[in-house]
Amino acid sequence: MDKSILRRNIINLYQFIKEYYYFILSPFIIVVFFLVYFNNQIEKDDIKENLTMTYGKIYGSSNIYKKYSKRNFRYKFTFDGKIYTGTSTGYITDGVKEGKIYKVEFSKENPRHNRMIFDIEYEQRLILDQKGQVADTSYVQVGQKFRNKMKEIVEEYKFKTDSIKN
Incomplete structure (x- = not known):
């Protein structure tokens, strides 16, 4: 040719x-x-x-093209002793940022299928044993610790006033 x-x-x-x-x-x-x-x-x-829920911690984020408050947040969570990661979309204007803890919905059959729910922020509470080592971990809503403490104070005050009346 x-x-x-x-x-x-x-x-x-x-x-x-x-x-x-x-x-x-x-x-x-x-x-x-x-x-x-x-x-x-x-x-x-x-x-x-196959819905299962746990708590995850945000470790990074990146902005979505030309959206200043909407971001993709990267998070980690643990299931069956393994660490999994995921990405979900949230808003900085809602107070979502690195280091915060939120619930994560995922499939127990395939934990790589997951999404974070940004409705309620949680904080980690470590439960120590008699030796001072971590025995368990629990999560409470942010602000719930303050409400629980106030409830204890009110209950204690109520107990004192009830005993004075008798």
């Missing part, structure tokens, strides 16, 4: 692709969109069917 014919064919192919690239790329874009959509749907269904 003559080099000039080959060169002309390549140029014609290039011009065709340049002019009709959107017809060529459209099927690929549509397939990728549906793969992402169905993968997300499968993940949501898996979480719904």
Whole structure:
């Protein structure tokens, strides 16, 4: 085959692709969109069917394109002695930031299918044994510790006033 014919064919192919690239790329874009959509749907269904909850801690974030308060937050949680990570979308204006703890919904069959719920912030409370070592961990809503302390004070005051009356 003559080099000039080959060169002309390549140029014609290039011009065709340049002019009709959107017809060529459209099927690929549509397939990728549906793969992402169905993968997300499968993940949501898996979480719904095998729902388990725990607590996770945010360790990083990145902003979403041209959105200043909406961010993708990266978090870690532990299940069956293994550490898993995830990403969920939240708002800085709601007070979501690194180091905070929130509930995580995940599939017990596949913990990689997970999402963080930013409704209520929690704080970690370590329960120590007699030797001062961590025996257990519990989580309470932020501000709940203060409410519990006030309730104890009120109960103690009530007890004192009841004993004075008798």
